[in-house]
Amino acid sequence: MGNKQTVFTHEQLEEYQDNPFRQRIAQVFSQDGDGHMTLENFLDMFSVMSEMAPRDLKAYYAFKIYDFNNDDYICAWDLEQTVTRLTRGELSAEEVTLVCEKVLDEADSDHDGRLSLEDFQNMILRAPDFLSTFHIRI
């Protein structure tokens, strides 16, 4: 974890768990989608988030993580959720709406008002940073 201890106090554990998407990650990689992971799921998660995982695989799982309502599309509501969690609620409501509109303008290629997996993958292709940010070091 970053420490050489083996027993952590509650405060220390709190220190290490501030990823705003931690619940989504658990849900996506878990067997039933309810956040409880078996060992296989755990291994899957670290395999996808490792350095050697190919870009398409990471894009696929990132899409799942950002798809909050699990409908295989990232709609405006999903985007709002993402932006709110990213900024810890510090943007005003109209700023959030504006950002979501601009994101849909830029990434939605078939103009159906939401992002499909292909749109997301196309957009990820343009982001060279993605491989290094969607990565957990073990």
Added chain:
Amino acid sequence: MAQPAALVLEVPEAAGDADLELSPCEESDVHDSFHRLIQEQSLRVAEEGLELLPRGAAGRGRQTLPRPAGAPVHSSATLRVLASMPSRTIGRSRGAIISQYYNRTVRLRRRRNSRPLLGNVVRSARPSLRLYDLELDHTVMEEDEKRSLLVKELQGLSMAQRDHMIRNMPLSLGEKRWLREKSWSPKGKQQGQKGRGGTFSCSRLRYSCILALHSLGLVLLSGLYAARPWRYALKQIGGQFGSSVLSYFLFLKTLLAFNALMLLPLLAFLVGVQAAFPPDPSGLVPTFSGLELLTGRGCFTHTVMYYGYYSNTTLSQSCASPRETGQDSLPYNMPLAYLFTVGAAFFITCITLVYSMSHSFGESYRVGSTKGIHALTVFCSWDYKVTQKRASRVQQDSICTQLKELLAEWQLRERPQSACGQLWQAAMLGLGWLLCLGTTMGCAAAVLTFSEVMIQRPDADGQGVELLALPLVVSVLNLGASYLFRGLATLERHDSPVLEVYMAICRSLILKMAVLGVLCYHWLGRRVAKLQAPCWEDFVGQELYRFLVVDFIFTLLDSLFGELVWRLISEKKLKRQKPEFDIARNVLDLIYGQTLTWLGVLFSPLLPAVQMLRLLLLFYVKKASLMANCQAPRRPWLASHMSTVFLTLLCFPSFLGAAVFLCYAVWQVKPSSTCGPFRTLNTMYEAGTVWVHRLERAGSGASWLPWLHHFLVENTFFLFLVSALLLAVIYLNIQVVKAQRKVICLLKEQIRNEGEDKVFLINKLHSVYEAGERRRRQDLFTQPWLALGSEIFLPSTGIKGTCHQARPSLSPTFFNSD
């Protein structure tokens, strides 16, 4: 519209879904979790059509979502059909993933084996609705069947392609392992084995050997991965400060690797050999006093560290004293070895640098990567490496700031600035640049005059601390100027923070290169003229050593005062946050140090070792200072773009300058006549030409070498040809990129059209179902006796009951009516 007749729509009769809500508002209710769908897929064998089991536990903790406003109301039959669209099931069920990858593998194999006929080529690259078989087909494949088909296809691919394909599949690790095992059986097993007992055991042996080698390779790879230096430290830094600060430390590691690469041939062919055949000691050797570590003189002078120690004769192994004409076993021509080894070290470094630069460029730049910045910020800027709460708060703040800045920039573009404001900004920019260039020229002039003063002094090559004066002055000027530039950058407020960073880097770089240029002129131009009697190469080597050491001391002091003291002051007195870690300045310091090393390799072959020691110490000092005193930069930092920029800066001004310096020193400058391997020659390069002429005169079997030398190196036509070819290749690449951009535009247009097609089809489907329902309702109310024999259902409960009766007539009428 295309071929509708291929679709056979069956409105499904769901026997058991009494709970199926009609209201199409909650589209999410139609879908289910992974586990459910996989179970459904396997249960679906005996049933025709699509059957969706209702969602069981209502209390899942997930809220039902409001539909996006303005979306059309679809009937539940439409929704069921939509739910089985490939674009939806691909993401969800394992069966769909497997069949999708089966299709991809087939296409890959076919593409490899033969060119597709032009008539069959699909005009769109995106999988269109028209290409997919709907899963509603009567011949629905079992998952096992699909899996075995996929395995068969995978066996037809090569090893690398197979691994690549399996790695890309979004399946669980257990399934991937199964697929890999199954697809590894040799092809010999597939074909008949009657009367092939011997070959079968041979192929089995070969197969098990390959398997063993492969697993050994994997074990070694994972061992190598675990044994990387500083793995834990880098993880800690990445966790606390993010990818941007980590890029500095990764760059430091890269530089360490480059220095190690350069040191290896030098150690093997120069230092080792000369240390085995030490020349006769000339004069008495001074004792070690602490000053050597700073000045590089004293007892370091006549050692293998500097150029002057190396002999200019051919070393031989037979007796203790080297002879002039080495006819004995293993003669080692030291001058030639020196020239070639330094040349080879530079050449290897050049190749490695250019390769890593182009690789990094390929990774980080994309066609059209400047557009879509909002989407990229939202989806790609959260760094999952960050684990600490404080650090992730900082990250959230920085993303918030970045989004606000992007919005402000967009609003500014919507409402452009007044002419007055633009003029003012341009004036400030011009003034800033003027000031920076003036400072640069002032610093360069100061260094020049100071170096002239140092030369004119009577005891120009003294032993004491006065030798450190020039390095000290240069370091002080560098530090002062960089602080000045930083202050200037805060004064002229830029709209785009990335531009600010680039400008800061440019300015510092120009200053450093100007100062180094002046110093090179001073060494090769003036010092050579002044110091003919003693060894001027030794002196230049020592000067560079001194520069490295003084620069290191100044970096330490800067970390101490710039970061530690500033943090104490800002926390206690100014009550502000910790200072930020200035990545650009630190990276430029690293590049500066590396340039000094490359400049000095010719005159001091052990200088890369000194640089490696410096980098090791710097890593630990910087890490300690970072952990204690700094925080991550608040401005967003494009980490991978920046690494490419750093490598490019390392290659172009830094390495190129050092290479030009080396070429000039080898080709044009007369080596000193009392020391070093080139004492008797006019230029260092002459050692090579003398050898080639000797080969020519000897007329031995290696006569192609002088011929090659004559026609390739001395003939200018060859160089012109090579340059022309290079230009042609660059032009072709530019044209290819332009064409790719055009293709991307066309494909985007096509995707938009497909999207419109899809919306049209969905609406059509919905209207068809609506029309059918209306007709059925009319039929029911006008002719109730049709419902005899089956249960009568009210229309409000849905399609279930009516389907039973009216199904045979429904399907054809749907499509013929339109």
